[in-house]
Amino acid sequence: MISNKNKKYDYIKNILSNSIVGIAGLGGLGSNAAIALTRLGIGNLVLIDYDIVEKENLNRQYYFLDQIGMNKIDAMKENIKKINPNVKLTLHKKRLKKGSISTYFKKVDVIIEALDDARIKTEFIEEILLKLPKKPIVAASGVTGYENPDRIKTKKLGKLYLVQDDLALSTDEDMLYAPRVCIMANWEANLAVEVILSDKI
Amino acid sequence: MSIEVNGRKTDWVENESVKKLLTRIKYTFPLVVVKINDKLVLRKNFDKTIIPDKSKIDVIHMISGG
Numbered sequence: 001m002i003s004n005k006n007k008k009y010d011y012i013k014n015i016l017s018n019s020i021v022g023i024a025g026l027g028g029l030g031s032n033a034a035i036a037l038t039r040l041g042i043g044n045l046v047l048i049d050y051d052i053v054e055k056e057n058l059n060r061q062y063y064f065l066d067q068i069g070m071n072k073i074d075a076m077k078e079n080i081k082k083i084n085p086n087v088k089l090t091l092h093k094k095r096l097k098k099g100s101i102s103t104y105f106k107k108v109d110v111i112i113e114a115l116d117d118a119r120i121k122t123e124f125i126e127e128i129l130l131k132l133p134k135k136p137i138v139a140a141s142g143v144t145g146y147e148n149p150d151r152i153k154t155k156k157l158g159k160l161y162l163v164q165d166d167l168a169l170s171t172d173e174d175m176l177y178a179p180r181v182c183i184m185a186n187w188e189a190n191l192a193v194e195v196i197l198s199d200k201i
Numbered sequence: 202m203s204i205e206v207n208g209r210k211t212d213w214v215e216n217e218s219v220k221k222l223l224t225r226i227k228y229t230f231p232l233v234v235v236k237i238n239d240k241l242v243l244r245k246n247f248d249k250t251i252i253p254d255k256s257k258i259d260v261i262h263m264i265s266g267g
Contacts, residue, residue, distance in 0.1 A: 170266060
């Protein structure tokens with residue numbers, strides 16, 4: 001006999017495998033969010049990053065020693081395919097350019113902002129809210145340090161879902177540590193799923 | 202006559218721009234996203250956008266790191 005729980009699980013699995021999530025940036029936030037979404041069963045990912053894997057990234061980003069020097073896009077493709085070869089990937093080895101940011105995300109169900117610099121984060125959110133006002137966007141602010149993880153919370157502003165710790169310092173003043181970065185990356189991934197399933201369950 | 206900024210009530214000031222409001226409430230972070238009644242205000246329009254009475258304003262600031 002199929003239980004209700006199994007039916008619900010199959011229903012969710014089907015929705016997720018037909019969903020598209022776009023991730024801007026494949027650093028600490030983006031690489032870990034992409035892996036979480038892959039394991040979860042999201043069927044389609046749109047990934048954008050221009051950077052290469054460096055040794056210093058390995059303390060928090062989802063790459064390996066033998067991937068140093070590779071483009072993050074190629075390395076992430078390799079890592080995702082090792083978990084699930086069926087995920088459909090749309091890959092952009094590009095630096096996001098102000099004014100044309102929204103073009104990559106027109107077809108996605110949810111956008112995850114996983115950028116580093118505060119100015120670029122702000123410009124990114126502004127452009128998405130302006131050009132794709134109906135598109136849900138998940139962003140993160142306050143990723144540094146290891147103290148006070150219980151200060152992290154979700155702030156919802158219309159279609160913008162912000163994972164934030166208002167009192168965290170910037171990367172100029174504090175370090176990035178794996179546990180905290182992964183908490184926020186996975187929080188972003190979780191919010192993306194919440195948004196996808198919110199009107200379907 | 203009042204407005205609400207990030208859930209907190211504050212006075213409404215006639216002809217006050219977003220830029221002036223941010224200074225008044227000592228919101229000094231340079232990189233913020235502002236929404237008035239859930240409508241985005243572009244940063245380039247901060248000094249010419251006037252806050253209407255009874256507005257609900259959200260100000261979020263982005264911190265580097267990711």
